[in-house]
Amino acid sequence: MKKLYFFFLSLFLQSLIITTAAGQSPQSLTDSTAFQDFLIKQKEIQGLSVRFLIEKSDFTDSIPGDSIFRFAETSPGLLSSVEITQFGNFPKLLDTLSALDPTWEFLIFSQPSTFIATQEYVANLIRNGDIQELSKEIAPDKDLVLLASNFQYVPFFKYKLPFSSDYKLFIVVAIIAFFLISASVMILFMVIFKAKKNKKEQLMKDYEPLIAEALTAILFEKEIDEIKGLSEAEVLAIFPAGLLSRPLFQSVLIEKIIGLNKKMKGDFKDKLKALYQKLGLDKVSMANLHGKRWDKVATGLVQINEMDLIEALPEVKKHANSPNFHVRTQAIGTLLNLSEKMDLTFLKDQNYPLSSWQQMNYLRIIKFLYPQKELQMLSLFDSENQSVRLFGYKLVRLIGRVDLLENLEKSAINAPDDEKIEIIKTYADLGAYMQADFLNRCLLSENPKLQQAAAQAIGVIGNNESVPIIENLLKSQPDFPMKMILLKSLQKLDSNQFEKFTGIQTDIDTQRIKRHLLDPLLNHV
Amino acid sequence: MVLSALEMRDHRRKNRFADYQDIITSPIAPGVSILAPAYNEGESIVQNAQSLLSLHYGKFEVILINDGSKDDTLQKLIAAFQLEKTNYAYFSEIETKEVKGVYKSVNSSFSKLTVIDKENGGKADALNAGINLSEMEILACIDVDCILSPESITRMVRPFMEETNRKVIAVGGVIGIANNCDIQDGTVTKYRIPTSLLGRFQVIEYLRAFLMGRMAWSRINGLMLISGAFGFFKRDVVMAVGGYFPKTVGEDMELVVRMRRYMEERKIPYKVGFIPDPLCWTEVPESEEVLSRQRNRWMRGTIETLQLHKEIKMNPKYGVLGTVSYPFWNIFEKAGPLFEITGFIYTIILLIIGDFSAVYFFALLLMMYLLTLMVSSFSILYEQLSYNNYKDKKDLNRLILTILIEPFLVHPKVILWGLKGHIDFITGKGGWGNMIRKGFKKAEDRKNIVTQSQES
Numbered sequence: 001m002k003k004l005y006f007f008f009l010s011l012f013l014q015s016l017i018i019t020t021a022a023g024q025s026p027q028s029l030t031d032s033t034a035f036q037d038f039l040i041k042q043k044e045i046q047g048l049s050v051r052f053l054i055e056k057s058d059f060t061d062s063i064p065g066d067s068i069f070r071f072a073e074t075s076p077g078l079l080s081s082v083e084i085t086q087f088g089n090f091p092k093l094l095d096t097l098s099a100l101d102p103t104w105e106f107l108i109f110s111q112p113s114t115f116i117a118t119q120e121y122v123a124n125l126i127r128n129g130d131i132q133e134l135s136k137e138i139a140p141d142k143d144l145v146l147l148a149s150n151f152q153y154v155p156f157f158k159y160k161l162p163f164s165s166d167y168k169l170f171i172v173v174a175i176i177a178f179f180l181i182s183a184s185v186m187i188l189f190m191v192i193f194k195a196k197k198n199k200k201e202q203l204m205k206d207y208e209p210l211i212a213e214a215l216t217a218i219l220f221e222k223e224i225d226e227i228k229g230l231s232e233a234e235v236l237a238i239f240p241a242g243l244l245s246r247p248l249f250q251s252v253l254i255e256k257i258i259g260l261n262k263k264m265k266g267d268f269k270d271k272l273k274a275l276y277q278k279l280g281l282d283k284v285s286m287a288n289l290h291g292k293r294w295d296k297v298a299t300g301l302v303q304i305n306e307m308d309l310i311e312a313l314p315e316v317k318k319h320a321n322s323p324n325f326h327v328r329t330q331a332i333g334t335l336l337n338l339s340e341k342m343d344l345t346f347l348k349d350q351n352y353p354l355s356s357w358q359q360m361n362y363l364r365i366i367k368f369l370y371p372q373k374e375l376q377m378l379s380l381f382d383s384e385n386q387s388v389r390l391f392g393y394k395l396v397r398l399i400g401r402v403d404l405l406e407n408l409e410k411s412a413i414n415a416p417d418d419e420k421i422e423i424i425k426t427y428a429d430l431g432a433y434m435q436a437d438f439l440n441r442c443l444l445s446e447n448p449k450l451q452q453a454a455a456q457a458i459g460v461i462g463n464n465e466s467v468p469i470i471e472n473l474l475k476s477q478p479d480f481p482m483k484m485i486l487l488k489s490l491q492k493l494d495s496n497q498f499e500k501f502t503g504i505q506t507d508i509d510t511q512r513i514k515r516h517l518l519d520p521l522l523n524h525v
Numbered sequence: 526m527v528l529s530a531l532e533m534r535d536h537r538r539k540n541r542f543a544d545y546q547d548i549i550t551s552p553i554a555p556g557v558s559i560l561a562p563a564y565n566e567g568e569s570i571v572q573n574a575q576s577l578l579s580l581h582y583g584k585f586e587v588i589l590i591n592d593g594s595k596d597d598t599l600q601k602l603i604a605a606f607q608l609e610k611t612n613y614a615y616f617s618e619i620e621t622k623e624v625k626g627v628y629k630s631v632n633s634s635f636s637k638l639t640v641i642d643k644e645n646g647g648k649a650d651a652l653n654a655g656i657n658l659s660e661m662e663i664l665a666c667i668d669v670d671c672i673l674s675p676e677s678i679t680r681m682v683r684p685f686m687e688e689t690n691r692k693v694i695a696v697g698g699v700i701g702i703a704n705n706c707d708i709q710d711g712t713v714t715k716y717r718i719p720t721s722l723l724g725r726f727q728v729i730e731y732l733r734a735f736l737m738g739r740m741a742w743s744r745i746n747g748l749m750l751i752s753g754a755f756g757f758f759k760r761d762v763v764m765a766v767g768g769y770f771p772k773t774v775g776e777d778m779e780l781v782v783r784m785r786r787y788m789e790e791r792k793i794p795y796k797v798g799f800i801p802d803p804l805c806w807t808e809v810p811e812s813e814e815v816l817s818r819q820r821n822r823w824m825r826g827t828i829e830t831l832q833l834h835k836e837i838k839m840n841p842k843y844g845v846l847g848t849v850s851y852p853f854w855n856i857f858e859k860a861g862p863l864f865e866i867t868g869f870i871y872t873i874i875l876l877i878i879g880d881f882s883a884v885y886f887f888a889l890l891l892m893m894y895l896l897t898l899m900v901s902s903f904s905i906l907y908e909q910l911s912y913n914n915y916k917d918k919k920d921l922n923r924l925i926l927t928i929l930i931e932p933f934l935v936h937p938k939v940i941l942w943g944l945k946g947h948i949d950f951i952t953g954k955g956g957w958g959n960m961i962r963k964g965f966k967k968a969e970d971r972k973n974i975v976t977q978s979q980e981s
Contacts, residue, residue, distance in 0.1 A: 172888040176895060183899035186526075190906040197910070295538040302542065325687065326542050356686035360553040361544075387689070398552055480616040509614075516614035521629045 035119060039087040041134050045122060047109045049083035050090070052102040059100070068093070083107055200248065207243075207252045214238050215256065219271055227274045235278055244279065254281050258306045276307050289315050294324040301330035310338055321351060329358045336365045343376040353387040362391070363398060370399055378404060381411045390422050397426035405432050412438060417445070421453040428457035436463035443469050452485060459489030467494050471501060480509060487513050526903055528741035533911055536740075536801060545679040548686070549583050555685060556584035556661030557678050558760070561669040562651035563589055567596040571605040573669050578637060582678040587638050588655045589669065593622075593645025602640050607632045613658075615641075619768035621654040622646035648753070649769035649776035656760070656768050664763060666777075668754040668807065672703055674712050677804040681757045684798035694784050695758045696798040697743075697751035699735040701914075702728050703806035713806055716914040718923055721811040725927040726935045731809075732904040736801060736911065743799035747850040749785070751797070753777030755805040762787065773833065775826020782834050782846070789843045790967060803912060817942045824946025825954070827858050862943035894932055901928040 039045070052069060056077045069081035084093065094102070106118040113121070125131045218227065218238065236244060243249045254276075261272045276282055285307070288300025297319065304312045316338075319331035335342050344366075347354075354362075366375060377399075380392025389411075396404045405427070412423045420442060427435045439462060442454035455473075458466050470490045474483060487510070491498040502514040516522055548554045559577055563570055570589070577587045591599045602608060613627035622644035630638055641654050652666055663685060665678065674680075677698070685693045704724050707715035718725050742748040751758075756777065766787045769776045781797065788795040810816045831854060838855070840847040875881040905924055908914065915921060 169884060169888065172885065172892060176888065176892045179892065179895040179899055183895065183902065186899070186903055187906065190903075190910060194906075194910055295541065298542050325689065326539065330542065353689040355689040356553055356555070357683065360547055360551045360686065363551065363553055364547055394553070481618070484614065484616075512612075512614040515612035519612040521609060521611045521631065522613060 032115075035122075036090075038122075038133070040090060042131065043088040043134075044085055045087075045125065045131060048118065048121065049085045049107045049110070050087075050104050051083050051107060052081040052093070052097060052104050054079050054097070054100045054102045069097070083110065203248055204252050207249055208256070210239060210243070211253055211256045215260065215275075218275060219260075219268060222271070224267065224271050224274055227271055227278060230278055238279075250281065250284055253279070254284065254303060257281070258303065261306055273307055282307070282309050282312070285309060286312055286315065289319070294327050297322075297324075298326045298330045301327065301334050305330070305334040305337055308338060313339055320346060321349075323352075325352075325355070325358075328352060329361055332358070333361055333365055336362065336369060340373075343374060343379075345376050345379045347388055347391075348379045348383040348385075350383070350385050350388055353385065354391050355387075359391050359394070363395070366395065367399065377401060378407055381407060386416075386419070389419060393419065393422040393426050397429045400430065402430055405430060405435075409435065409438070417447045417450045421450055424450075424453045424457045428460045431461060433461045433463070436461055436466060440466055440469055443473065448482070452482060455482065455485045455489055459492035462489065462493045467497055471497075474501070474505070474510075483509060484513050484516075488517055491517050526737060526741075526900070528744040529737045530907070532740040532744040532799075533736070533801060533907070537911070540802075543683060545676060545683075548679045548682060549581055551583070553686075554582075554584065555663050555682060556586075557582060557663045557665050557682060557757075558655070558659035558661040559585060559587045559665045559667060559678075560652055560655035560659065561587070561589050561667050562592050562648050562655070563594065563598050563669045564592045564645070564648075564651075565594045565596045565598065566669055567594065567598045567601055569670060570598050571601050574602065574606065574638065576673065578635065579675065580673060580678055581675040582682075584661065585637065585678060586659070586661060588641065588658055589638070590641045590643065590651040590655045592643060592647070592651035599640070599642055603628065606630045606635045606638055606640075608638075608640055616657060618657050618764065619653040621650050621657065624654055627658065647771055649771040649773075652776075653768040653771065656763060659760060662760055664758045664760050666753065666756050666758065667805070670807065671700075671754050672708055672713070672806040673755075674804045677755075680800055680802055680804055684796075684800065685757070685759065688796060691794040691796045692762075692788070693759065693796050693798050694762045694788060695751055695756060695781055696800060697739060697748060698755045698757075698800050698804050699802065700731060700752050700754050701803045701806040702731055702809050704808055704811065706806070708806070713803070713914075716920075717917070718915060718920045719809075719811060722927065722930075722934065723813065723816055724809060724811045725924060726931050727809045727816075729901050729904065729924060729927060729931065732908050733900060736907050737900070737904050739799050740801055742850065743797070745845055745849070746796055747845040747853075748797040748799060749782055749846070749850045749854060750778040751781050751799075754807055756781075758784070770833075773826060773829040774822045775830045778826060779830040779833060782830055782837075785846050786834065786837060786843065786967075789837075789846060801911070803914065813938070817938070817945070820939060820942035821946040821949060824859075824862070824943045825950050827854065828947065828950045831855055831859055862940045863947065865940050866944060897932050897936075898928060901931070 052071075054071065056073065056079055059071065059079055071079040071081055074080040084090070106113045106115065108118060108121050122131075126133060238244075239249075244253075257272055257276055261269060264272065281303075285300050285303040286309075288296050288303065289312070291297050291300065301316060301319065303309075304316060313335065316331050316334050319327050320335060322328045322331060332347065335346070336344075347362075369375065377392060377395055380388055380395070383389050383392070393408065393411075395401070396408060408423055408426060412420060415423060424439065424442065426432075427439070436458070439454045439458045442450050443458060443466070445451050445454070455470070458470070462470075467490065470486050470493070474486050474490070478486065487498070487502070490501065502510055559580075561573070561577065563573075566573070574587065574589055589602065591602070607630050608628040609631055610626045611629050613629075615624045615627060617624075624641055624643045626642045628640040628642065630636065639658060641651075641658060643651065643654050655666075656664060663682060665681070667673065681696050681698055684696045687693075701713065702719065702724070703713060704719040705717045706713045707717075718728055739748060739750075753776065758780070762784050763780070766780075766783045768780075770779050770783070773779050785795070785797065810819060831851070834851070837843040837847040838851050843851075872881070872886065902925070905921070905928070909921075915924065
């Protein structure tokens, strides 16, 4: 230990000399103690090392930590340790060797160096910025606490949370959170929705036998007058208490009654209607007509239609021109079905075009009603709405109203081409031979669609004048599909003339078409 | 998800008021030509044809096109349906490979059936031959091995009949997966999920694509693809645009885009509809080799279609098609695999240069994983709410397990197959590279292009 003190004392003295000599050395190198602290704090300095020296006579076989020092004889009687470059544990190493009374020397790039030279070397490194003084602490000129007290405290929010200051990471985590929350909410919603749906389905299943039992009992045990005469208490007693007021029960009940009504006839139908009204379900159907959702309104219309609730017709009429396609379709269907006075004149004033779907629905109802009442089909011909006019021409054909052909003829005069095509189809289907001249004129039209429709129809209702027109058209080199239609019509109109014509015209297409038309397997194609 | 949910809600509400029995017999309902190309389908062709002939509809014809099969497809049809070669005057309004014969049955029970025998020219060419022969207003283009529900025509025809202000030019349907399911009279009676991971992955993928993707696109009238296995088209529009384009492997998508372009260029209001009801089922490939070929083909088809119609890219003249659907397909469907592989390579580079941030990496990975889970789980729940076909709880659990592992086990393979599609397109596999790169200036340009039959 004495040597250690001597080492630091010598450092101190030497540093005093350096300070005096250099004058500009850093504060930390001014004395040996400061230099020691400096070295210990720095832990390592590039190119600088120290080695321990002991007398050979002091050396024993069991030096503690010899594996670190690895003493070797470098000069007679003197042992040197290896170079130590880590100054952080310097005091500890000295303590280990204290019993051997070691001395040491500095080495710069493995060359022995004096303390002054070593100090100068370190000072240069600091000046050049090659090493930073880890021990350096700039002492304030004034007391910081006193200075701080002169300023009012303002919190600096920006770096309050390091997480939020990294905006990219923040965005990513926010998105993750969003996905997690959305997924959870969605799945939760779905699970609740499904649970509700399952519960609803189960309830509906439970209601069905109750309803079936009650309806069977009433329909088979009570007469219609008895049903009409049921008191409120009796009506409520039909089903278990409280059920009749539940919307789901009402809905199942309505469905059941409508289902039965579709299958039943005569008395049973009347009984079901009376019961429907007695149970107050007609009010439910009427209330549906005022619903905000289109499907609710359409459901009400279907119920009114199925249960023949004539008293609801004024309300139904309000929906006949609804902007919603489904509501409009159901309302018109209901009106046609239920109204005694209702005919097709109201369709004439429809603002919306009629789709094929609507036409299909109306056709079904009209076919059913046609034998029972006058539908004023003719009024459709005068509609401002082209789709309604076209539907009118179609109806003549589909219902077979030959008596309206005369009116159709009048309409055809000024009709646009696409209407003429529909009229021609009607003429052909009804076998209106008297319209052959009209078709002959259409055959010469410049509109290929009209020409094609006329060419197809002329095979059925053409006259003698049609044959030369067809032949002339065939000679004018029409395209293949048109040639096919014309030859087919010619064959139907006059097979002899067809043979004659195809015998003269020997072009490949004509001969192919001829073979096609004469092939019995293709007659229905 | 929101759009598809709204569309599904509306569809189910509308269905409540539709009486499909009417369509079967109504003279107002349009006629339907069912076109089914067949190539080496000898094993099942008779059964498939019988199934098509027994569909519930009044006015329809079935046209089977034997596309130069090397097996006994034609012979089996001739024997089963008492067919004879006719003198049919076939007119190639849309040009096709040579038609060797048109066959009809001498038995009037099969009067709805027509068989075309032609040189092999691929699916699109075969469909074009069928289109030339068809006589009905609506074309139903299907894969002959698909199982169709008896109600399929009535349901698919409805959108064509309903619209008043817009012309419905095409309607797509859902393709269900028939692997491992019980089938009776053309309908799946018992649903089970496939046994293999690839099969289960495709169940989820199909649910995502059909119930979510296409329903949402249908809501905004932005559908660009109708599956080639089950699609209905308005014949006059198909003829006007020149039918299928046989030079692309994505002929189904290409036709829809061209038909839409045609309508947009003429400013005719139109709609491409979609029916989510389960009406058609098919067996999906469960082998990696077949699935990789399929995905490669799909990718090339997508690239080719987008390339052919690059004119519409971000072009407001084409409305939703040009400004929404096209960019979406370009970025997410076409370039998706490229983005993903770029991300992978970038991560590797970051790891090598030591600039890798584990926090960001795992945060982003988690984000994408959660998104996948969210979308996939929604599609399953959506199916459960709408149709509830997979009733067995074990099936559901296995589907959920598939959702969890699919992003790690199957998705990387799908990406690689997609990349292979890109490479095959660049290297000109298929031989139509230059022409496809040039693209169509107008929808009707297809009619002016010399196709296979003239070149061969």
